[in-house]
Amino acid sequence: MIYERPNTVSEAVEILSKSHEKKSILAGGTDLLVQMRSGYYRPSHIVDIKNIPEATQIRDDGDTFLVGAGVPGAQLSEHVELIKAWPGVIEAMDLIGSTQIQGRATLGGNLCNASPAADSVPAMIAADATCIIAGPNGYREEKIENVVTAPGVSSIANNEFVVSIRLAKFKTGRADAYLRFIPRTEMDIAVVGAAVCVLIDKKGICLNAKVSLGAVAPTQVVIETAPQILIGTRLDEETLDKLAKAARASCNPIDDKRGTIEYRTSVAGVLTKRAAKIAFDRAGGA
Amino acid sequence: MKTHITTTVNGEPEEFLCETEQTLLDILRDELNLTGSKEGCSSGDCGACSIILNGRLVCACLVLAVEAEGQKIETIEGMADGEELHPLQKNFLKDAALQCGICTPGFLIAAKALLEKNLNPTEKEVRYWLAGNLCRCTGYDKIIRSVLNTAEEMRRK
Amino acid sequence: MATALKDFKWVGTRAVRPDGVEKVTGRAKFGADFSLPGMLIGKVLRSPHAHAKIKSINIEAARTLNGVKAIITGSDFNELPSEWVPAGEVQINFRDLSRSIMARNKVLFEGHPVAAVAATSEIIAREALALIKVEYEILPHVIDVEAAMSPDAPILHEDLFTAGVEPSPKTASNIAKRVDYSSGNIDDGFKEADVIIEKHFTTQPVHQGYIEPHATVASASEDGQCSIWTSTQGQYVVRAYCSEVLQLDISSIRVTPSEIGGGFGGKTTVYLEPLALALSKKAFRPVKMVMSREEVFRSSGPTSGSSMKIKIGARSDGTITAADVELKYQAGAFPGSPIMPGCMCALAPYNISNAKVVGYDVVVNRPKVVAYRAPGAPISEYAVECVINEIATKLNIDPLDIREKNAAKEGTRALYGPQFGAIGYIETLLAARGSNHYKSKLHENQGRGVASGFWFNIGGESCATININTDGTAELVLGNPDIGGSRASLAMIAAEALGIDYNKVHPIISDTSGLGYNFLTGGSRTTFAGGLAVNEAAEDVVRQIRERASKIWDIPEEAVTWEDGFVRPAGTNAGNFEPLSLADVAGMAAKTGGPISGHAQLNAQGAGPGFGTHICDVEVDEETGRVTILRYTVVQDVGKAIHPSYVEGQMQGGASQGIGWALNEEYIYDEEGKLQNAGFLDYRIPVASDLPMIDTIIVEVPNPRHPYGVKGVGEVPIVPPMAAVAGAIADAIGVHLTDLPMSPPRILKELNKKQ
């Protein structure tokens, strides 16, 4: 098992472009090391991106933030402007594991691990986030909802890696929220996750919305009908019930050790409604 | 093929050789004989191997030893200042915040990281900060009280 | 013989534990922290199947791998006769024990060891395991207790015929044993009842969940002498079991206990020790073996899951007139669930004239169960307490009142035979009723539950030595691993009895060569039985001090008195001498007859039974089924709290384990009988943010059989929580749940049913 620690994006791409049998990108390592330790996965090459400046910084890009794929959650939770702009994304990231996990785990890793239950992914989807991917032909930018294609599978090619995540800056009237259900208060994998982002006008009328669910289907789900349900309303009780119904309808979960189909579907509605209320309040709609 | 790593552990320069698959916890315990960090799960779920890596609280079982090149590592063995125990260590003893003691080093390191960041945490903040440290003996009551007591004591100083 | 609870200098204080600094500095050596030069690493190959015949094991490729020094399989172990023989306090079937730690012809659970390897590194040992080829013939398996009892269930042991039924069955089954207890006439009793509740309950196996995985180092030398360093609740038990399983002289094995990172009953048996020793006997090098967390879950613990039917009748004033209890406990792959104590404890807190308890011990394709805190009691008492709460609700009687009305007290005859002595059950009920918690108000979606619990507590073999040094300090040599502060409580007893400063008593835990046989740390016995031994050893020291003083003063021994750490002449007639301290006399030890050392070895009898009552408040999220524990109070009669902080710690820790058992802990198996949640991520023990502060009320009804009034403490507190939580949920949502764990999906389902 070979460990490499490139200093630049191009060095990393060069290493990735060589034909190794099993390459793994190491960002926070909180999924990779567990998989290695359990004997479930043994890479031949580990490429640590934490020495690459672009992957380890939170940069202001004028209109957007670029969050390096190797930036740990703890650092995001200390970034005042990010919290102000995307409280839902930050709380979703913060929900992943313990304080110790937060010292290591990253948005990029959470995305590329491609788990259907990843907490930050529905939040990034609702936030219309994108990721910057480096490869042999340079950079490309991809919407987050196009990254995870199946459980454990992503659309990132073997010779590519995610360098950073792009999030828009703060905008008045826009806010997001993320809620997840776990049996304990901490340290569990989401049974259901619900992320809501709304944009409202000064009167509290919804102008736009995006809602995404986690852990209720093989990949994260975008509730396609959410904008048409929410736009033009003040997210009143009746509207939210409609949204909850749409959330349940978009679920396609499995029965597993973490929850039943019935339970996941039912709670998806509850959480979507609650998250929508929080987002609406945060946007100034209360 | 082993990799040669140079780091700082508890303020002292340290060198070791490691295989890529070895975790920092393996090296601390087996190569550097720093067995105060405990292995309870090797999956980041119990916090018994909590250390501070470059100022961040992490589980040593989820860090590869090769990643430690040039990094600063703090473990339980470096928590006391010579003969002088850290206030958290003193209060854990006074408050009986340990029973079997296996989780204690992890709790102390995690609590230290908390108090360095926030010397006035609420009970709820302490509980959530320490949620990644499992204790099966105490029901957490005396641990939480002891951290709160220490915070109060340190605020007064 | 009990000292009335006078004021003590040390007993009852909150002294700092003597092993404390080692534990807060990371210096304390736990099981995996021990190493020896030239040490090999041992690893176990485990069955991937729940039930299968082993057709062949081929170790050739592994044997020739560079760095592999020894391999063992079932054929390296002697066949032992199947019989229950005494091993300390408990009975062991060594054939089953031996087969449980290493499979012979059949694997009986996923994780069952089939081979073990010792190699020069962990990486090589793992590679070697991958090279061992085992051919299995997969057999149908059974995981559930009811399914295992059905006539067409797959049979685990062809030679297992149900004991305790007449006439003896002619066909093998998974029911190892049937037991029953009865008194009065339940039919008559139920006729007297105004209300009868009959319910079916299930509980899931739960793991002890100690944070330290099993770890051991064994070293066999060419002259046959063997040393074992291991994390255990009983070094003498490890020695006895290894000697039996490997057919070695007891004196050829020396076992040194490490610090122990939790046990709760789970470290009262052996898993790795005989394997490491067998490997070391082949390689003639020390062998270290440490379980991974996954192995801990797949192959050690847990306690039984169960299926239970409870029927209780009461008059409208709350008097219980009859109880009919049927208990079916999973034993795991070999007979020996805690069904007996389960039956005996089920109704123990109550005085019921007409009662019947029937129990079954049932084998299933899971790891063999091992003791877990008050083994057997939390299961049966959970079900009974739930039914009593439901009767109270139905009759509109306060749940503490109905308990008080039926409570066992001094002189009550327990269903299993004896009459209770000085017990403090009613005192716990009164203290609960008087608590601020019980008087506080609840809000919407919140509920309050109470439940009580009983456990026997035991005594058993204990030894102690006190060596008095010439400066008056003392080494206190103890034979029980200190799992939660026993060194502190026993040193306090020694200091009290010797009249010296607690900090001058230095307790150490001996290896098996330093003291006679000590039964293990368990059964809530250590401070009780160990305390008796320490007290007696101190009396031995005092006797010697008086004797030495009589020499120094040249007066008869009877004329020397001992009081508050000083010898004095008994009166003016005895002579006019300045009192001498223990240190004064110890300083002259060489001149007066040699070193002063007190010893005691005894088999402690008269452990006082323990009772506790818990109060729990919860809030239920009716949309998700989540239960939040808002407030929790543990009330318990402990006889006398030697070190109140560690007594409270036991009460809080037991409650927290019980809350985990109630709400989230369970084993999840797939259709092939493979465990799906072998880790702390999905086997959900409570985390700090799941719990509130846990209030404690210590009740002290002294045990007349102990010089300081001690009863056991550690086990009772895990008994009441499940029913207390269930009662609180019922109070909040109006549904009496019966199946554990009361996890969010289960609660939501019940809520939906209700609507």
Added chain:
Amino acid sequence: MVKVILTESLAKKYTSGETQITIEANTIQKLFVNLNERYPGINKALNHEGISVVIDGEIFQDALYERLEGVSEICFIPRIGGG
């Protein structure tokens, strides 16, 4: 003379249902011998998986040589271990 309390299932099998029997013995050891003489087999049944003896309400894990002068009641319970 000492009173011995038996469980109903033992009584059914060995003493024609009598759960309280009175017997002469000065030690527990002698009690076992005398019991077994009167009810053959009961000794083995009692000891099947190990027992503790309850002497006037107090549990003795190992009571074989306990003397019974002044003792009024004996019963038998399975050995209790514990966690």
